[in-house]
Amino acid sequence: MSQNKVKHPNNTITCDACSGVWxxxxxxxxxxxxxxxxxxxxxYFAGWTxxxxxxxxxxxxxxxxxxxxxxxQEVSTVAAALTEVFSAVKMNYALLGNLLPHIHWHLIPRxxxxxxxxxxxxxxxHAPIHLIPSKKTERLTIIRTAIQKI
Amino acid sequence: MSQNKVKHPNNTITCDACSGVWxxxxxxxxxxxxxxxxxxxxxYFAGWTxxxxxxxxxxxxxxxxxxxxxxxQEVSTVAAALTEVFSAVKMNYALLGNLLPHIHWHLIPRxxxxxxxxxxxxxxxHAPIHLIPSKKTERLTIIRTAIQKI
Numbered sequence: 001m002s003q004n005k006v007k008h009p010n011n012t013i014t015c016d017a018c019s020g021v022w023x024x025x026x027x028x029x030x031x032x033x034x035x036x037x038x039x040x041x042x043x044y045f046a047g048w049t050x051x052x053x054x055x056x057x058x059x060x061x062x063x064x065x066x067x068x069x070x071x072x073q074e075v076s077t078v079a080a081a082l083t084e085v086f087s088a089v090k091m092n093y094a095l096l097g098n099l100l101p102h103i104h105w106h107l108i109p110r111x112x113x114x115x116x117x118x119x120x121x122x123x124x125x126h127a128p129i130h131l132i133p134s135k136k137t138e139r140l141t142i143i144r145t146a147i148q149k150i
Numbered sequence: 151m152s153q154n155k156v157k158h159p160n161n162t163i164t165c166d167a168c169s170g171v172w173x174x175x176x177x178x179x180x181x182x183x184x185x186x187x188x189x190x191x192x193x194y195f196a197g198w199t200x201x202x203x204x205x206x207x208x209x210x211x212x213x214x215x216x217x218x219x220x221x222x223q224e225v226s227t228v229a230a231a232l233t234e235v236f237s238a239v240k241m242n243y244a245l246l247g248n249l250l251p252h253i254h255w256h257l258i259p260r261x262x263x264x265x266x267x268x269x270x271x272x273x274x275x276h277a278p279i280h281l282i283p284s285k286k287t288e289r290l291t292i293i294r295t296a297i298q299k300i
Contacts, residue, residue: 059241060222061230068226069219072210076218080211091209093245098260098268101240110248118248120272 017102018056027136029144034071035105037078037147039140042128045108045121047086049143051075053103060095060103075105081146082109089114092121167252168206177286179294184221185255187228187297189290192278195258195271197236199293201225203253210245210253225255231296232259239264242271 016022023038029049030037040048051074057063063071079091088109095105108121116124131139166172173188179199180187190198201224207213213221229241238259245255258271266274281289 059229059233060243061226061233063226065219065223068222069215072218072222073215076211076213079209083209083211090247090251092248093210094270095243096270097240098242098270120244120246120248120270122270122273 015056015102016100017052017104022100023050023052027140029140030147032074032077034067035074037074039136039143040106041130043131043139044124044126044129046111047082047088047107047109047139047143048121049078049082049107051078051105051107057103058097058101063103071103075107077150078147079107080150081143082107085142085146086111089117094122165206165252166250167202167254172250173200173202177290179290180297182224182227184217185224187224189286189293190256191280193281193289194274194276194279196261197232197238197257197259197289197293198271199228199232199257201228201255201257207253208247208251213253221253225257227300228297229257230300231293232257235292235296236261239267244272 024041027038027041028036029039032051035051035053038050038052040050042048051071053071060068075093079093082088083091086109089112090110092108092110093105094108095103097103106121110117110121115126174191177188177191178186179189182201185201185203188200188202190200192198201221203221210218225243229243232238233241236259239262240260242258242260243255244258245253247253256271260267260271265276
């Protein structure tokens with residue numbers, strides 16, 4: 001992740017999500033009410049997707065209840081779409097923020113042929129898989145279509 | 151985690167959470183509307199807490215919207231309490247289910263003196279820290295009080 005480049009709206013911290021430095025706009029799948037949804041750069045877990053909150057906050061309990069409910073509706077919808085597209089046997093949901101505190105949800109489909117099906121996804125050493133542009137476009141389109149159908 | 155001992159209500163799968171085999175009832179902090187809240191057996195991350203859904207479901211998108219909203223309200227409340235009690239600089243929220251699919255949220259406070267502050271909590275090799283009974287009782291009480299105040 002690159003260094004932060006701009007001031008956060010409250011002028012006290014910088015944030016790569018607020019500045020648009022991360023995620024790569026080319027990876028955007030769809031824009032929803034509370035979040036923008038991106039394909040993760042590393043597709044070792046096929047379908048690994050990130051939902052980035054459109055305003056700056058770092059903890060669930062900082063959100064107004066209607067906003068949090070809408071956020072979790074979007075997380076659920078994208079999880080359902082990914083489960084369908086990738087025939088996931090389990091979805092992994094994680095809101096960590098140890099590198100970038102701005103709220104972003106990782107959704108990681110775990111498949112029947114998973115290399116380490118009982119392990120947390122972050123424990124599995126692997127070389128990142130970066131899709132070639134045509135494959136990435138294809139994956140973005142498939143996920144976008146599935147989200148829009150729900 | 152021990153082997154499952156009882157049938158899940160739909161009689162097709164077994165579930166250690168439904169049977170009460172896990173978590174240890176002695177670790178219960180509080181019972182809320184949608185979840186029971188337990189101190190995790192491993193307190194390497196002080197305050198590591200688990201919220202277990204009181205009925206069997208494995209994915210967020212299987213829940214009725216009011217139930218999901220209430221679940222996330224409880225996750226948020228417990229996260230706020232843990233942040234206060236442990237002066238966490240970041241809360242980590244994870245719903246994985248790779249070992250036990252029954253919905254259970256891990257809430258892991260990350261502190262200023264964290265041994266690996268930028269890493270996911272599941273990546274950090276460590277010997278588990280099991281509290282002696284008096285320390286466990288003290289921690290359960292402190293967290294319970296903080297939850298009840300919110």
